[in-house]
Amino acid sequence: DAMVIQNPRYQVTQFGKPVTLSCSQTLNHNVMYWYQQKSSQAPKLLFHYYDKDFNNEADTPDNFQSRRPNTSFCFLDIRSPGLGDAAMYLCATTKGTSGSAHEQYFGPGTRLTVT
Amino acid sequence: AQSVAQPEDQVNVAEGNPLTVKCTYSVSGNPYLFWYVQYPNRGLQFLLKYITGDNLVKGSYGFEAEFNKSQTSFHLKKPSALVSDSALYFCAVRPPYGGATNKLIFGTGTLLAVQP
Numbered sequence: 001d002a003m004v005i006q007n008p009r010y011q012v013t014q015f016g017k018p019v020t021l022s023c024s025q026t027l028n029h030n031v032m033y034w035y036q037q038k039s040s041q042a043p044k045l046l047f048h049y050y051d052k053d054f055n056n057e058a059d060t061p062d063n064f065q066s067r068r069p070n071t072s073f074c075f076l077d078i079r080s081p082g083l084g085d086a087a088m089y090l091c092a093t094t095k096g097t098s099g100s101a102h103e104q105y106f107g108p109g110t111r112l113t114v115t
Numbered sequence: 116a117q118s119v120a121q122p123e124d125q126v127n128v129a130e131g132n133p134l135t136v137k138c139t140y141s142v143s144g145n146p147y148l149f150w151y152v153q154y155p156n157r158g159l160q161f162l163l164k165y166i167t168g169d170n171l172v173k174g175s176y177g178f179e180a181e182f183n184k185s186q187t188s189f190h191l192k193k194p195s196a197l198v199s200d201s202a203l204y205f206c207a208v209r210p211p212y213g214g215a216t217n218k219l220i221f222g223t224g225t226l227l228a229v230q231p
Binding site: 004006031040041042043045048050055088090092094096100101102103104105106107108109111 | 147149151156157158159160161164166203205209216217218219221222223224226
């Protein structure tokens with residue numbers, strides 16, 4: 001089945017130690033998103049890619065970076081995790097076409113713990 | 116400013132009773148509206164969307180939603196609730212001029228608790 005996969009599902013890192021979360025998709029969607037979600041709050045968009053074009057949200061801290069080496073994969077890098085970065089990180093994809101409104105497909109998420 | 120409101124943090128309903136989860140929006144023009152469900156420690160799952168046409172939209176797991184332009188609402192409904200419907204529900208809107216990236220504005224979420 002076509003899907004969005006996130007690895008690992010649970011990640012523990014130390015304060016200040018760089019960590020990378022990964023997302024892959026078999027849907028061949030051209031748009032990929034990274035969201036941060038804390039304690040049953042609404043997901044907060046960090047950034048997204050439209051094809052290879054990177055789009056950062058204005059309030060996303062510089063500590064968060066992303067890479068998309070090809071259509072299928074997208075990575076979230078947290079350069080120096082703080083305790084406040086502990087959250088669920090969700091990857092999502094969609095078919096981005098002008099004038100349409102396709103739904104987003106979400107992965108299961110990676111729960112990040114910072115010790 | 117464009118926004119989505121879910122006025123209830125939690126909705127409690129008995130199994131077998133009808134349920135409604137409320138959503139109102141504030142968007143210029145004709146919006147695209149979505150409902151997602153999130154089970155514990157999972158990602159969001161798409162339930163249904165309104166783009167245009169019939170105001171009553173049917174979606175997954177027996178859910179439906181009614182678009183009401185005059186009241187700027189898009190309430191989620193189900194005729195008979197199941198215990199397994201207990202989850203966190205998010206309403207979201209894609210502004211009509213949002214480009215091709217389908218960026219969404221999410222509501223704050225409503226926790227649905229269905230008692231046996």
